[in-house]
Amino acid sequence: MKPIGVIISVLLLLAPGRILAAPPIFIDGTQKKYPLGMHLDLIEDADKKLTFEDIRSDQFSSRWKASHVNAPNFGYTASAFWVRFTIKNSSPQADYYLEAAFPYLDRVDIYIPASGKYIQKTSGDHFPFHTREIQYRNFVFPIPIPKGEQTYYMRFDSILGDNLILPITLWTCTGFAEMVNFGQTVIGIYYGCMFLMLIYSLFFFVTLREKNYLYHIWAILGFVLFQACEDGLATEYLWPDNFWLTNYSSFFIAMFGVMGMLQFTRTFLNTPQLMPKLDKLIIGLLYTHIIYPVILLFVILLQPTLPAIVPTIIPVLATCTFVLFLVSGLICLKKNFRPAGYFLMADTALLSGLVLVMLRITGVLPVVLLTQYGAQMGSVLCIMLLLLGLVDKINITKQEREEYLHKIYSLINSSRDLIFLKDTNLCYQIANREHEAVFHVKVDDIIGKTDHDFMPEAEAVKCLKSDMEALHSGYVSAEERIADRNFHVVKHKVLDAKNNIQGIAAVIRDITDQKKIESEKRELNERLQQAQRLESIGTLAGGIAHDFNNILYAAIGFTELAYDEVPKGSEAAQCLQNVMVSHKRGVDLINQILTFSRQYKQDPRPIRLQPVIKEALNLIRKIIPTNIEIRQNINEECGLIMADVTQILQVVMNLCTNAYHAMQVKGGVITIRLENAKVGMNQNDTGIALAPGDYIQLEVSDTGKGMEPAVLNRIFEPFFTTKDVGKGTGLGLAMVHGIVKEYGGVIHVESRPDQGTAFHLFFPVCSLEEKEEISKDEAQDRKGAERILFVDDDEMIVRFVEKSLGSRGYHIQAHADGVKALEAFRADPLHYDLVVTDMNMPSMTGLELAEKILEIRPAMPVILCTGFSEAISREKVRAKGIAELLHKPLITKDLLSAIRNLMDGAPQKETKDETNSGD
Numbered sequence: 023m024k025p026i027g028v029i030i031s032v033l034l035l036l037a038p039g040r041i042l043a044a045p046p047i048f049i050d051g052t053q054k055k056y057p058l059g060m061h062l063d064l065i066e067d068a069d070k071k072l073t074f075e076d077i078r079s080d081q082f083s084s085r086w087k088a089s090h091v092n093a094p095n096f097g098y099t100a101s102a103f104w105v106r107f108t109i110k111n112s113s114p115q116a117d118y119y120l121e122a123a124f125p126y127l128d129r130v131d132i133y134i135p136a137s138g139k140y141i142q143k144t145s146g147d148h149f150p151f152h153t154r155e156i157q158y159r160n161f162v163f164p165i166p167i168p169k170g171e172q173t174y175y176m177r178f179d180s181i182l183g184d185n186l187i188l189p190i191t192l193w194t195c196t197g198f199a200e201m202v203n204f205g206q207t208v209i210g211i212y213y214g215c216m217f218l219m220l221i222y223s224l225f226f227f228v229t230l231r232e233k234n235y236l237y238h239i240w241a242i243l244g245f246v247l248f249q250a251c252e253d254g255l256a257t258e259y260l261w262p263d264n265f266w267l268t269n270y271s272s273f274f275i276a277m278f279g280v281m282g283m284l285q286f287t288r289t290f291l292n293t294p295q296l297m298p299k300l301d302k303l304i305i306g307l308l309y310t311h312i313i314y315p316v317i318l319l320f321v322i323l324l325q326p327t328l329p330a331i332v333p334t335i336i337p338v339l340a341t342c343t344f345v346l347f348l349v350s351g352l353i354c355l356k357k358n359f360r361p362a363g364y365f366l367m368a369d370t371a372l373l374s375g376l377v378l379v380m381l382r383i384t385g386v387l388p389v390v391l392l393t394q395y396g397a398q399m400g401s402v403l404c405i406m407l408l409l410l411g412l413v414d415k416i417n418i419t420k421q422e423r424e425e426y427l428h429k430i431y432s433l434i435n436s437s438r439d440l441i442f443l444k445d446t447n448l449c450y451q452i453a454n455r456e457h458e459a460v461f462h463v464k465v466d467d468i469i470g471k472t473d474h475d476f477m478p479e480a481e482a483v484k485c486l487k488s489d490m491e492a493l494h495s496g497y498v499s500a501e502e503r504i505a506d507r508n509f510h511v512v513k514h515k516v517l518d519a520k521n522n523i524q525g526i527a528a529v530i531r532d533i534t535d536q537k538k539i540e541s542e543k544r545e546l547n548e549r550l551q552q553a554q555r556l557e558s559i560g561t562l563a564g565g566i567a568h569d570f571n572n573i574l575y576a577a578i579g580f581t582e583l584a585y586d587e588v589p590k591g592s593e594a595a596q597c598l599q600n601v602m603v604s605h606k607r608g609v610d611l612i613n614q615i616l617t618f619s620r621q622y623k624q625d626p627r628p629i630r631l632q633p634v635i636k637e638a639l640n641l642i643r644k645i646i647p648t649n650i651e652i653r654q655n656i657n658e659e660c661g662l663i664m665a666d667v668t669q670i671l672q673v674v675m676n677l678c679t680n681a682y683h684a685m686q687v688k689g690g691v692i693t694i695r696l697e698n699a700k701v702g703m704n705q706n707d708t709g710i711a712l713a714p715g716d717y718i719q720l721e722v723s724d725t726g727k728g729m730e731p732a733v734l735n736r737i738f739e740p741f742f743t744t745k746d747v748g749k750g751t752g753l754g755l756a757m758v759h760g761i762v763k764e765y766g767g768v769i770h771v772e773s774r775p776d777q778g779t780a781f782h783l784f785f786p787v788c789s790l791e792e793k794e795e796i797s798k799d800e801a802q803d804r805k806g807a808e809r810i811l812f813v814d815d816d817e818m819i820v821r822f823v824e825k826s827l828g829s830r831g832y833h834i835q836a837h838a839d840g841v842k843a844l845e846a847f848r849a850d851p852l853h854y855d856l857v858v859t860d861m862n863m864p865s866m867t868g869l870e871l872a873e874k875i876l877e878i879r880p881a882m883p884v885i886l887c888t889g890f891s892e893a894i895s896r897e898k899v900r901a902k903g904i905a906e907l908l909h910k911p912l913i914t915k916d917l918l919s920a921i922r923n924l925m926d927g928a929p930q931k932e933t934k935d936e937t938n939s940g941d
Contacts, residue, residue: 044088044107046171047192051113054197058107058190059092067102067177074133074140074175077104093124093189102179105188110171119198122161122178123189125254126269130161133175140175147269151262158202159254208391209253212398216246219405223412234412237286241408244279245401248272252397270322273336277315280343284308286408287347290415291354291362300350307342314339344373360418364411368404375400440509440530443516446523448472448489460505460532481505488513492526507534574911578602580822582914586829626765628662628788631670631696631718638674639694646682649689656696660718663785669761676758677722677781684726684779695721699784712768716787723780729773737771805831808855808925812836813843813871814887815863823858826914832921840866844874851879856921861888869902876903883924887912 047061063086065077076082086106096103122130129146145154145161156162165174180186193201220242227235250256251272261267284304288294293301314335347369354362378396381387392399434441434454443452453468461468463476473482481504492498492513499512513528585598635656643652674694681692699719701712729737738759762769766786773779810832812823820836827834835854837843840863847854857875859868872884886899889910896907906920 043086046108046110049109049111049113049118049167049192051115054194054200056192057092058192059089059094059188061107062089062094062188062190063087063106064089064094065104065106066096067104068100070102070179072102072104074142074177077106077175093187096186096188099180099186102177103186103188105176105178105190106173107190108171108173109167109192111167111169114169115194116166116168117195118165118167119156119193119195120163120165120174121158121191121193121198122176123191124187125159125161125252125257126272127161127178127180127186128269129177129179131177131179132163132165133177134163134165135172135174136166146179147257148265151257157258159258162198208395208398209255212249212395212402213246215402216242216405219409220246223409226412226416230416232416234286234289234415237282237289238405238408238412240282241279241286242405244275244282245405247275248279249398249401251275273318274315277311280339281308281311283347284311284343287350287365290365290408290411291350291359293350293354296357296359297350297353300346300353304346304350307339307346310339344369361411361415364407364414368407368411371403371407372400375403438532440532441528442530443525443527444489445525446493448486448526451525460507477504489526492528493523501533502530504530507532508537509533578911578913580818583822583825583829626664626666629665629667629670630662631660631720631785632656632658634667634670635674635694635696635720638671638678642675642678642682646678646692647686647689650682650685651689651691652678652694653691654694656694657698660696660698661716662788663718663765664788665765665785673758673761673783674720674722676755680755681722681724681726681779684724684728690725690778693721693723695719695723698787712784717767717784718787720783720785721780722783723778725778728775728777728779730775734771734773806921806925807831807833808921809833809835809853810921811843811847811854811857811859813840813857813859813863813868814838815860819860823917827918827921830918839863840868840871844871847875848878851882854882856883856885856924858885858887858917858921861886869899869904872899872904873902885917885920885924 044061044063047056047058049056065072065082065085065087072082120132125147127146128148129144132143133140134143135141143155143163145163151157154161156164176190178186178188220239223235223238223242226232227239247256250260256271257268261271284307288301288304291297293304348366351362351366351369355366375396375398378387378393378400382393382396387393431454434452435456437454438456439454440456440460441452441454442450442457445451449470449472450468453465455465457468458464461476468476473485477485484502485504488498488500488502488511493515497512497514499510502509502511510531510533511528512530513526516524516527518524581598581601585595585602588594588598635654639652639654646652678692678694684690685692697719699717701714701717737755739756759769762783762785768784770782770784771779772782806827810827812820812827812834813836814820814823815838817838820838824834824836835846837846840859843859844866847857857872859871861868863871868886868888872886875882875884880903883905884903885906885908886904887908887910899907905924908916908920
């Protein structure tokens with residue numbers, strides 16, 4: 023099976039032979055080579071029954087047809103062909119060589135005239151190579167050609183119906199020797215070049231493990247073996263006595279080489295990614311080249327003669343393959359894939375070489391070096407260009423890889439984490455620049471070294487242990503202390519494609535600041551929890567105080583009633599006075615609890631600091647040990663300031679408590695001083711940045727351990743504290759600072775280590791006067807006749823009020839339910855002069871009751887009493903039209919004072935027409 027012969031047989035158009043005999047060939051000794059193609063007469067022997075005598079008889083003389091080409095091509099045929107040619111020799115030389123320059127002839131017979139007879143010589147692929155008279159890849163016969171005219175006959179037979187081409191040449195001895203030598207030289211150069219390129223590709227495949235080089239080797243082997251079959255070298259050197267391989271090896275080798283080229287095309291042009299649709303066609307053609315030889319092998323084994331359709335498939339596959347190569351290269355070149363240019367040039371060179379050979383065989387082109395060895399030149403140039411394309415692709419890949427690595431290095435170097443890669447010997451292969459900042463060693467000095475080369479031994483051993491754990495377990499995530507900083511370390515082993523361990527990779531994050539933040543966050547959370555606990559305690563205390571208020575309210579009221587009933591100066595009166603003193607202490611305690619449990623801001627009003635300070639000192643004295651002395655220097659002539667009593671009390675309590683904590687170990691002295699301070703326009707005796715004016719200075723000092731400047735600068739920061747966890751929230755001084763600033767004051771601190779601390783608070787003097795009200799004692803002595811609607815859910819309180827106020831002339835209508843009280847008021851709004859209601863009641867709150875009453879009668883005086891409520895304040899109740907807010911427990915004279923202040927200052931009663939019925 024000869025693929026080139028198949029292509030030639032399809033492309034070549036044979037002209038009809040001439041009936042006239044071909045002209046003889048003249049030998050004059052001036053040439054070394056005489057082509058006989060145009061001087062041949064041919065007879066086809068389809069049945070292969072003609073003998074040498076038959077073709078020489080007169081009855082066959084009309085069947086001879088003259089050839090018109092240098093190399094008659096009969097295509098795939100099972101016929102035998104007889105050839106006749108006449109030689110006229112006018113030269114003295116008589117020894118010549120006749121060459122049938124086509125290595126695929128099953129049987130060749132030549133009949134040489136000698137002494138009136140013909141001598142028969144036989145050769146062919148069906149005969150062992152060593153039996154050839156001239157052991158050459160083509161069929162060569164030495165023939166004597168004496169002077170004069172001689173007619174020679176030859177018979178060619180394709181036993182299996184193979185391709186039959188008859189390029190016949192007559193050589194002189196010198197010309198034949200030169201042709202053989204030159205041919206051997208060219209072929210030697212060809213195979214030498216191919217061998218060198220094969221070794222080159224093999225070297226790079228072993229070195230780079232690049233698949234393209236493997237497929238390139240595959241293609242080279244296909245080219246070399248196929249060309250060896252086409253040149254007859256395979257028959258001469260590889261299988262000289264194997265008829266089957268001589269006839270069919272070139273076909274299977276061609277299929278083998280084309281498969282290599284197809285696979286090379288896929289990987290070289292990267293068709294799966296760049297041209298997925300075209301890649302499917304390449305894969306289909308690849309499978310066709312695998313399946314077709316298998317089918318053909320069965321056909322050859324089953325019958326000696328091939329069907330006509332079988333050989334025609336070869337040129338179709340060859341054409342499809344070349345078209346696919348060219349289309350693939352053009353598409354890739356259009357996509358700016360530079361190596362595709364080499365691929366296109368390689369395919370063009372190979373195709374050009376094959377075309378030159380076909381044109382030479384068909385006689386279109388003369389036999390010159392380029393046409394005779396076009397296939398070899400084309401294949402060498404093809405392989406060289408593909409190799410150059412491979413080198414270019416490798417360079418492009420290398421450049422892309424370097425750019426990619428540059429991006430990777432830029433990425434890891436931009437990271438604030440430590441990133442590295444170590445081999446199995448735990449030597450650094452890759453390390454980012456963050457190592458320089460941490461270890462103060464250049465990256466170039468780290469590569470190829472271990473941790474022991476630039477780390478302290480203890481840290482290196484720790485890192486080594488972590489690395490070994492990552493190699494064995496595959497993954498490590500832990501915190502480590504390196505270079506006096508905290509790091510979170512993540513390490514994992516690196517595997518290659520075959521799951522072999524290549525080393526370890528690691529990302530190490532500096533979490534020193536994060537740990538600090540987490541620690542501060544934990545501390546803040548603990549302080550917040552402490553503050554929430556305190557808030558919960560305050561809420562609980564407020565709730566308890568509310569209930570206790572009601573109990574004390576009734577107890578105080580009934581004690582006062584009993585005291586009024588007994589003779590003054592009696593022993594019972596004395597006992598009741600003692601009970602009332604105890605009640606007063608209970609009221610003071612409740613007020614102190616409410617002071618710290620209230621969560622609303624009271625209205626600033628003109629107040630004196632002297633009683634507030636004394637109240638705070640009475641309370642603080644109960645909680646500090648006796649080894650701490652409290653001294654006070656309070657100027658009773660100090661004026662008023664605008665403030666809230668509760669908040670000022672908190673300020674004094676906080677400052678005294680801080681002073682106590684500063685001296686609780688060794689004891690000491692707390693000094694509270696209150697005095698006037700005046701700041702003029704041009705002088706400031708205090709040394710503190712104060713605006714000119716009159717101030718009241720409150721000083722709280724201690725003889726404790728004092729503070730460092732760094733601590734002193736932060737004492738007013740929220741949640742900053744020097745106390746142990748659980749012993750302080752860090753909110754006290756921040757609250758003190760906020761309260762003082764809120765009232766337009768200034769706070770100044772002086773402190774030195776082991777010399778104590780002094781807080782100086784300056785409050786602007788208030789020019790307003792305290793409101794003059796009816797004294798409580800005076801109000802208690804006054805009688806009244808007003809009609810009062812009293813509402814409270816505590817029956818004891820209701821009974822006390824009815825009796826207490828009723829004894830003083832007031833008309834009391836009491837209710838324990840707000841809804842019923844509203845119904846009574848709505849029934850006759852003008853019947854009442856005053857409403858006194860409790861805040862917290864089950865069915866309706868006092869605030870809701872007051873709002874509904876004021877909707878009915880807007881000018882109605884209402885007193886709201888509360889024991890504890892975060893949702894109520896004097897500012898809020900007054901905004902809703904409520905006249906007064908009183909806090910439980912109430913002493914009778916406090917309630918009577920509030921009633922008289924409202925009643926004596928109330929406007930004239932409304933008429934019925936002026937009220938809203940509420941409907």
